[in-house]
Structure formats: C-alpha cells, structure tokens
Amino acid sequence: EPEVTQTPSHQVTQMGQEVILRCVPISNHLYFYWYRQILGQKVEFLVSFYNNEISEKSEIFDDQFSVERPDGSNFTLKIRSTKLEDSAMYFCASSGLAAISYEQYFGPGTRLTVT
C-alpha cells in the first residue's frame, strides 16, 4: 500500500543551524503539506504546496521556513536558523487533490530537537 515516507526519523541540531526535513509523498498525489506537533499540543498546519507553489501557509510559516519540491518525488521543509521553540514533530502529508474532497495521508514524522 502506498505511503508517505519521511527522513530522518529524528534530527538533533544546535540553535541557529539550518535543517532540511525530507518527505516522499504518495506517488500520484498532487497536494503536499507540512504540519508540526509540539509535545503535548495540537497538530498545527504549516504550509500546503500545489503545482510547484505555496497554496496556503499559516502564521507559523515565517521567513525562516521554506519548502521545495526539488525533483519529481521529494518534498522538503527547510528551517534556516533553528530556534529552541522549533523543537517538535514535523509531519508531511499528501492528498490526491484538495483535502476538501480527497483523503490526506500523513507520514510517520521527523522529531526535531533543537539544543
């Protein structure tokens, strides 16, 4: 069964460093998303991506964040200068088309720890 995969499963970085989180969405999906979950808190939307551009972004997704689809299979989230408060589980998701009509599938997550 197709699934969303994410690497690495756990990333430890020092404050101020850049990190890139990687995702391989389900192959025939067209919408891609990043969410995060700070320990003990709600899952929060960061950004959605469709047709090689950002479709929607939240207030959390500031200039420190960027997304890219560098090739036909990968979808990445870059944090330019990490802060302690960026420590969270980051989830990638994908759907066939807009989530209003199509099922949105999540990856297993990358746990980011900023020290």
Place this chain on the structure above:
Amino acid sequence: SQELEQSPQSLIVQEGKNLTINCTSSKTLYGLYWYKQKYGEGLIFLMMLQKGGEEKSHEKITAKLDEKKQQSSLHITASQPSHAGIYLCGAANNAGNMLTFGGGTRLMVKP
C-alpha cells in the same frame, strides 16, 4: 479561524464496551477527517466525511457528520486494546488546502 473542540479529552473503558468521541466545530465543516495517533507516531487516516448526515464505517469504528455540519462523532463498538491511542478530528477549510485539528481524545482500553 476555525476551532475544533473534542470531548472527552481522555477516556478509559473496559474491553468490549462501546464508546463515543465528539468533535464540535466553531464553523461549518467542509470536510471532516478522523485520524488515530499512537504516542510519538504519525497520524493514521480513519475516515473522511463531507456531507451533512453522512455516516461511514470501518471495521468496528463508525463516524457521523451531523446534518448541520458542525459536529461529528466517532463510535467504537466492542472496544479492544488495539483501539487504544489518540483520536484526532481535523477540519478542511473551504479551499481544501489545510486541516485544523482538535486537541485529541486519549483512549485507553483495559483488558
């Protein structure tokens, strides 16, 4: 912005018992998702509802979206230890390009 309230926040039931989890939205629901999450892991898709009055079932789990499309319920029949986890409801915005999540319901099933 849309807010989703889940109740109860946590639930402990004896194996074999039925249970219901509710998700109430501050705005009309365009698409309502139910996911299951085990601690520290990813979200597993359960069901998606769109139409008022819609009901879907998967194995022993049934989800409904009320007619006014502002509330959904998730019902588990004859609960098993494998049902334990955190159940999350998520609502799509009208453009369908983001989900807003509720705070989750933590379910424990005692054997």
